[in-house]
Amino acid sequence: MKSKTKFIAEIGSNHNRDIKRCYKLIDEAKNLGFYAVKFQLFKINELFSKDAKKLFKNVLKKKKRELPLNFLPKLKKYCIKKKIKFSCTPFDLNSVKILEKYVDFYKIASYELNWKDLLVACAKTKKPIILSTGMATYNEVKVAFNILKKHNKKISLLHCVSAYPAKPKSCNLRSIEFLRKKFRCPVGWSDHTVNPLIIYNAIKTQKADIIELHFDLEGYGWEEKEGNHHCWLPKDLEKMLSCIENESIIKGSFKKKYSLEETNERKFRADPTDGLRPIKKFRKYL
Numbered sequence: 001m002k003s004k005t006k007f008i009a010e011i012g013s014n015h016n017r018d019i020k021r022c023y024k025l026i027d028e029a030k031n032l033g034f035y036a037v038k039f040q041l042f043k044i045n046e047l048f049s050k051d052a053k054k055l056f057k058n059v060l061k062k063k064k065r066e067l068p069l070n071f072l073p074k075l076k077k078y079c080i081k082k083k084i085k086f087s088c089t090p091f092d093l094n095s096v097k098i099l100e101k102y103v104d105f106y107k108i109a110s111y112e113l114n115w116k117d118l119l120v121a122c123a124k125t126k127k128p129i130i131l132s133t134g135m136a137t138y139n140e141v142k143v144a145f146n147i148l149k150k151h152n153k154k155i156s157l158l159h160c161v162s163a164y165p166a167k168p169k170s171c172n173l174r175s176i177e178f179l180r181k182k183f184r185c186p187v188g189w190s191d192h193t194v195n196p197l198i199i200y201n202a203i204k205t206q207k208a209d210i211i212e213l214h215f216d217l218e219g220y221g222w223e224e225k226e227g228n229h230h231c232w233l234p235k236d237l238e239k240m241l242s243c244i245e246n247e248s249i250i251k252g253s254f255k256k257k258y259s260l261e262e263t264n265e266r267k268f269r270a271d272p273t274d275g276l277r278p279i280k281k282f283r284k285y286l
Helices: 019-031 050-055 057-065 069-082 093-099 116-124 138-149 174-183 196-204 234-251
Strands: 006-012 036-041 085-090 105-108 129-132 155-160 187-191 210-214
Touching: 006 019, 019 036, 019 069, 036 069, 036 093, 069 085, 069 093, 085 093, 085 116, 093 116, 105 116, 116 138, 129 138, 129 210, 138 155, 138 174, 155 174, 155 210, 174 187, 187 196, 196 210, 196 234
Parallel strands: 006 036, 006 210, 036 085, 085 105, 105 129, 129 155, 155 187, 187 210
Antiparallel strands: none
């Protein structure tokens, strides 16, 4: 990708607790030109309250989505080998500590935006931080940003709609411009739409610094398979990224002219003297 926008592949739980699958996901992300891959580190027992687990019995089924801790050094090493950045979202304070020696940057999820202790823990590591702002009001983002800023200046924001999938009419992409103006930091878009037009607009119109895309190989990752289709697949990404890359080519120059591909066809235009095709001087060659 020649775009200045940095693309992050949000792998989430599409690893299926299979290290070889993780490597394939990283390979695909690298081949497509992603800047970074991102995983999630959580423990279900520390993610939901006891009441939530009683009320939503299917919550416990998500335990299989947990990233094994012994994957972390392997993923880090593989990302270094592939020359792609490695990131992970911590969902508890202990995970912040565990991840510190592995991640190139922390990504804080929208759901944790108002958790001061987690914000502070990430910020104090002095590693770059990307904060998603789904569901949040401007004031909530402001509070979180100021908490981070007390300990860390390397902050980026992602405008986000926390719906899976998100409807295009809810995206309000001009929030990217708004957040950039208010916080004077890199701002991007975390996508849940799987809509090429949304990505195009975020990059070309809103000048997004970062695009985060939920990413899967073939639709069998746990997050994609059990969800509502909010993950991009390589075949869809190839088409979308190709369109973005080729935009400068199709614009051409500020002049009306025929293309080289039309050179031969010009011979077969109607002759201005009799209206018949091809032009007279080329008829003798038929």
